Amino acid sequence: MFKQTAGEKLIELLIEWGVDHIYGMPGDSINSIIEPLRKAQDKIKFIQVRHEEAGALAAAAYAKLTGKIGVCTAIAGPGAIHLLNGLYDAKLDKVPVLAITGQVETDLIGTDFFQEVNLDRLFDDVAVYNQRIMSAEQLPAVVNQAIRTAYVKRGVSVLTIPDDVPRFEVGKEAHVTSSFIVKQAVLPLQEDLQQAKVLIEKAERPIILAGRGTHGIRETLLSFAEKIAAPIVLTLPGKGAIPDKHPYCLGGLGLIGTKAAYEAMHETDLLIMIGTSFPFTGFLPEKTVTIQIDIDPYQIGKRYPVDVGLAGEARLTLEWLKENVSENANRDFLEKSQERMNKWWSKLEHQEENDSVPIKPQRVISDLQKVASDDAVLSVDVGNVTVWMARHFHMTNQKFIISSWLATLGCGLPGAIAGKIAYPDKQVFAVCGDGGFGMTMNDFVTAVKYNLPMVVIVLNNHKIAMIKFEQEVMGNIEFGTDLVNPNFAKYADACGGIGYRVEHPEELLPALQQAVGQRKPCIIDVVVDADEAPMPAKIKFSQAAGYTKHMLKALFEEGKLDLPPL
Structure with missing residues (x-):
């Protein structure tokens, strides 16, 4: 009876998770993974990069673009070290990436062998899940856990695999787990939503700061902004959440931002931060009532003081607020901001025509x-x-x-x-x-x-x-x-x-x-x-x-x- 090797099982599990390509460079300590990958090229492609850093950056970019996990691979020692910059990019931008690195054979670990590096310690800070696989039986459960953790915690998982392990056969005693994640709908507590409702209805000059967490909810965001008459300022990762020339858009904030956004931020009486933990707080109002909406409670109030925190999905939270807050009939602040933005566009058009x-x-x-x-x-x-x-x-x-x-x-x-x-x-x-x-x-x-x-x-x-x-x-x-x-x-x-x-x-x-x-x-x-x-x-x-x-x-x-x- 045919038995799978651990390397073959690894590739099979990646395919089950929907991975269709891997960025990397082949080499001695991962050749036992590269061979089963070669055999599965009709289902999962190997994209050979010329530098492992580019592979990790590409994996992070793929995750940002698609929401799917990006995967990269490298040999032990120099190759694994080269991955770090791209993996930190994924960590800080909170996207799922899996890095598969080689290592010297199990009986050589700890002997200062050729290209041996303490990869467990190297990746400890960058990873939400960091595990060395020490047996074929351990591999299936650990691979599933690594990918699941990367998705759920929106971060980097690292699997370090000594070169001999992928050649071992996976026996009946191997741990079997599930190759999928379960999603959930998260709505903030009712008492927090009610507090936010009161603050929104009191505001005369509300403004929205929309971050990366608002991508994919354009219509919900715009209908909410229209109901409360709030212009929208975009963070850099939030660019594209709504069209830049939409009447409610004031562009970016900070050194890359617009004058209209800067001035509106200093005149607002209510700041609503959605899907962002904006770091450049010097550009935010000094003393203004603030509501922050984020799926991650850890981010709420992390960099800027808030009066109400709404820990939940942006779409569900905005839908509740849109249905429950009263319409703001005062459009003066919105219209004043729009006039400023039109002047800003005229200024930029003049710069663009320079020959x-x-x-x-x-x-x-x-x-x-x-x-x-x-x-x-x-x-x-x-x-x-x-x-x-x-x-x-x-x-x-x-x-x-x-x-x-x-x-x-x-x-x-x-x-x-x-x-x-x-x-x-x-x-x-x-x-x-x-x-x-x-x-x-x-x-x-x-x-x-x-x-x-x-x-x-x-x-x-x-x-x-x-x-x-x-x-x-x-x-x-x-x-x-x-x-x-x-x-x-x-x-x-x-x-x-x-x-x-x-x-x-x-x-x-x-x-x-x-x-x-x-x-x-x-x-x-x-x-x-x-x-x-x-x-x-x-x-x-x-x-x-x-x-x-x-x-x-x-x-x-x-x-x-x-x-x-x-």
Whole structure:
């Protein structure tokens, strides 16, 4: 009678859980897993990446885009270490990811053998479930528990498997458990809902701060906002929850936000936070009645004082409130906010029409808007590019992903790879700065190898431009921010893709139009203005003073400013 090996059982269980691909690099301590994976390629694909960090970032991005668990694998030692950055991205953005790592054989553990690393300790902080599998009989139950925990706790599970274990046969005494999770509907306590109802009905100038937890409940959110006459401000992970140009939308908050949102936050008498634990509390009202809605009670009041906490699902909670609160007939605050937002859009449109050389980054985003379909996937890297996309790309029904809490450079390209695998029939864009793209650009060949047509837009200013701006705001002269870049368009051609080099505004839209029609991965290398600072919507005195101090230092060093005679 045929008996399964533990490696074969592992792959079978992954398929039962609905996993259809794994990102990774093969190697000696996981070859006993790679072989059964090879045999199951008709059901579960192995996506070979060129760096394990890109694999982990892609797994995290896949989970953000689909809600399904992302899976990555690596050998012991160096491979497992490389996974950490992508796994921390998944941890901080609270998405389910499973990492399967190799380890030296069981009888060699603890002997300081070649590539042996204490993986139990290495992954202890990043994981919600972290287990070394020590027998074939243990494996089935532990795999199920790992995946179940990742889903339920919205985090990272790590399975470390010594190289000999997958070759052992799974005997009758193996622990058998279930390969599924059970969902539940969570509504806050009635007494908390009643308190929130009273506060909402008292408010004259309510405002909603909507986070990632509001994705997928657009109509519920908008109907609730309409009933209480509340404009909606979006966190960066919340971007796309409602259309950016919807009459109730005031855009983002903070350094990437809008002036209309900033001013409304300082005038509101009731803040309703939904599906967000907003970290930049300096942009929130100093003393305002606050209601916070979150599925996780731990997040309520964690960073900002609240008067009422509603621990429950956003959809169910808003449906109850919409049905039970009285309609707010006073639309003055809403209409005032809408007027401000219209002025803000006019200001941004003026920036986007600039045809100077080097190209203004705002112009790039405006032209991207013209070619991006309504259901495109946008994987946005970290840096100034985040600001330009947050302000200037008007979301409708597109999917928008970013490393929002870890804010790790290099997430753009792996996110686009995951996006094309998840949605092969949709347009996929990676929008990157040259600093971010340079960190993971070697995996452009992964997109070529697996024939994943996508468009990578690189805002190339030969700078780590956001750090340059931060140094200047501190009153310092920029240092360590210059980059020496290759011609990214020629790099695309060398990899087997298609490259476009854009140096003048009139070349930009034609390049984008051509790229979206190609059947290969493309890179559009756009030379942009390095001195275009991502100024916040509302400039504080300390920022202005620091920037002035920087300018004076720079002029002195360049000999362009003489000291007055004694």
